[in-house]
Amino acid sequence: MYDIKVEANFSAAHNLRGYRGKCEELHGHNWKVEIVVSSEKPDKIGMVLDFRYLKMELRRVLGKLDHKYLNKIPYFSATGGKVNPTSESLARYIYDIIKKKIRALKSVTVWESDNSCATYYVL
Numbered sequence: 556m557y558d559i560k561v562e563a564n565f566s567a568a569h570n571l572r573g574y575r576g577k578c579e580e581l582h583g584h585n586w587k588v589e590i591v592v593s594s595e596k597p598d599k600i601g602m603v604l605d606f607r608y609l610k611m612e613l614r615r616v617l618g619k620l621d622h623k624y625l626n627k628i629p630y631f632s633a634t635g636g637k638v639n640p641t642s643e644s645l646a647r648y649i650y651d652i653i654k655k656k657i658r659a660l661k662s663v664t665v666w667e668s669d670n671s672c673a674t675y676y677v678l
């Protein structure tokens with residue numbers, strides 16, 4: 556198998572509902588998001604997918620999260636999708652959007668700090 560990976564960043568605020576600790580208060584992160592696309596066989600010019608295209612798709616999704624208060628985005632809001640904006644949920648949210656365009660998407664990893672991340676993928 557071949558895996559290719561691109562990364563991009565965004566900055567956003569959130570607070571976690573139902574969590575006791577510092578993260579229940581409003582705070583921000585500089586998030587890093589890695590996406591992996593995988594293929595058994597590269598195309599005829601030797602690529603799994605053009606990195607440029609992959610970065611463009613990732614940045615398009617992250618552009619909608621950048622400098623936002625994530626709890627106000629309907630999917631994550633207390634009155635909308637009611638999904639807590641954790642790194643895990645963000646990984647799934649981003650995965651579901653990109654998967655619609657890029658079927659070979661394998662996983663999305665969301666880093667909320669240099670040493671903590673969550674990955675979402677479907678077996």
Ligand SMILES: [Zn+2]
Binds near residue numbers: 582584
């Ligand atoms: Zn946080």
